[in-house]
Amino acid sequence: MAKATFSDLISSEKPTFVDFSAEWCGPCKMMAPILEDLKSQVGDKARIIKIDIDRNPQAAAAYQVQSVPTLVLFKKGNVVWRQSGVVPTEYLKRIIDQHAL
Numbered sequence: 001m002a003k004a005t006f007s008d009l010i011s012s013e014k015p016t017f018v019d020f021s022a023e024w025c026g027p028c029k030m031m032a033p034i035l036e037d038l039k040s041q042v043g044d045k046a047r048i049i050k051i052d053i054d055r056n057p058q059a060a061a062a063y064q065v066q067s068v069p070t071l072v073l074f075k076k077g078n079v080v081w082r083q084s085g086v087v088p089t090e091y092l093k094r095i096i097d098q099h100a101l
Contacts, residue, residue: 006051006059010074015046015099017092020060020070022053027086028069037089038096045100046073075099
């Protein structure tokens, strides 16, 4: 099976939560356990992916990611929510639940 492209992933019916991050970013490291927790709570309701802006500068540029971490929720290719910085699991779960209907 061919590997799904970024645009394939964000265009799906299922909400796709993207964490734009970087290896050198301290707050990005704080998001890792939050995203693990989020994944265990939302299960199949949403796809959660991490994009390293240094390895994927075109994706970061396409969505004007100026700072990391930048969290973006896509549904059917559209940005339905976006925020920069460290965000608690409960808040992220509420956002995903709103868009996973």
